[in-house]
Amino acid sequence: MVQSSSGSRLLQTSFVDGPVPASGGRRRLARWRQVGSSAVRSDEELTGLLRHGDEDAFTELVDRYHLRIVGLAQSVVGSRETAEDVAQDTWVAVLRGVNEFEGRSALRTWLFRVCINRARSAAGREHRYVAGDTAERAVDPRRFDASGQWASPLDDWTEAIDSRMVAATLAVHVREAIEDLPDVQRQVVTLRDVEGLSSDEVCEVLSISAGNERVLLHRGRSRLRALFEIQLRGG
Amino acid sequence: MTVRLLNRDLECQQAVELVTDYLEGALTPRQRRRFERHIRRCPNCRAYLEQMRLTIAAAAGAPIELPDAETRDDLVQLFRRVRRDSPDA
Numbered sequence: 001m002v003q004s005s006s007g008s009r010l011l012q013t014s015f016v017d018g019p020v021p022a023s024g025g026r027r028r029l030a031r032w033r034q035v036g037s038s039a040v041r042s043d044e045e046l047t048g049l050l051r052h053g054d055e056d057a058f059t060e061l062v063d064r065y066h067l068r069i070v071g072l073a074q075s076v077v078g079s080r081e082t083a084e085d086v087a088q089d090t091w092v093a094v095l096r097g098v099n100e101f102e103g104r105s106a107l108r109t110w111l112f113r114v115c116i117n118r119a120r121s122a123a124g125r126e127h128r129y130v131a132g133d134t135a136e137r138a139v140d141p142r143r144f145d146a147s148g149q150w151a152s153p154l155d156d157w158t159e160a161i162d163s164r165m166v167a168a169t170l171a172v173h174v175r176e177a178i179e180d181l182p183d184v185q186r187q188v189v190t191l192r193d194v195e196g197l198s199s200d201e202v203c204e205v206l207s208i209s210a211g212n213e214r215v216l217l218h219r220g221r222s223r224l225r226a227l228f229e230i231q232l233r234g235g
Numbered sequence: 236m237t238v239r240l241l242n243r244d245l246e247c248q249q250a251v252e253l254v255t256d257y258l259e260g261a262l263t264p265r266q267r268r269r270f271e272r273h274i275r276r277c278p279n280c281r282a283y284l285e286q287m288r289l290t291i292a293a294a295a296g297a298p299i300e301l302p303d304a305e306t307r308d309d310l311v312q313l314f315r316r317v318r319r320d321s322p323d324a
Contacts, residue, residue, distance in 0.1 A: 154282045171293055
């Protein structure tokens with residue numbers, strides 16, 4: 001575990017230390033390698049302990065999820081301060097509800113759903129999950145010719161990615177890139193790709209249809225890809 | 236006529252819009268075959284699909300940040316307060 005300059009600690013299961021983004025110390029992306037999975041207790045195990053009032057189990061869950069739910073809340077409410085209040089409320093709801101939590105869904109799905117619902121109440125409005133601008137394209141239309149084929153060959157940066165250096169660079173940039181996505185795209189990409197929830201779980205957490213989820217995911221991923229393309233070309 | 240239309244190759248601009256549905260397994264078998272046929276023939280769209288796969292892999296590798304000590308302590312205090320107020324919880 002590494003203490004960063006901003007006082008927050010970071011946990012990472014892959015990559016060695018990567019380069020620090022040019023923007024500096026806001027988020028220093030130092031990481032530690034997970035020594036072995038045996039040291040990590042599962043969410044289910046921690047939930048069971050939490051039912052019996054185990055403080056260490058609670059702390060472990062806080063380490064694991066607190067900043068993730070703050071980030072999720074912030075994508076709904078906008079302000080970091082309100083997002084932190086929402087995250088606190090979420091923990092209170094979890095502590096009060098853990099005995100009734102039947103474990104039919106995964107703990108994190110429950111946690112994220114509670115968080116999203118509280119964030120929406122805090123925002124004082126029902127967040128509308130429309131797919132957004134239907135004219136938004138995965139790729140800038142100017143990249144195609146009149147017949148819809150690529151106008152010029154696509155620069156294939158995926159081969160460069162084999163170098164660990166470039167892979168580490170991508171990992172460094174990915175969080176900031178995700179944070180810059182439009183709010184609802186960011187929520188869907190975070191839940192589906194960063195958190196690794198199934199699409200059904202994402203729909204459940206956000207109360208959106210499967211079709212809507214896929215459109216938002218597509219827009220978000222397409223934007224990320226375009227950003228990486230620019231970064232890797234520029235780099 | 237219908238068969239000819241279905242067999243017509245996708246345009247690249249259409250193919251890139253189907254990538255997420257393809258990766259999420261949301262295309263019908265016929266749509267999937269048509270998409271895969273295009274990918275086999277088109278090196279640019281093949282590269283594009285690979286870039287999307289890498290983008291998703293990069294998102295999955297985003298580092299997880301831990302709260303600072305002060306936040307953690309605040310939440311532990313919160314835990315104790317909730318436990319005290321409702322010892323059954």
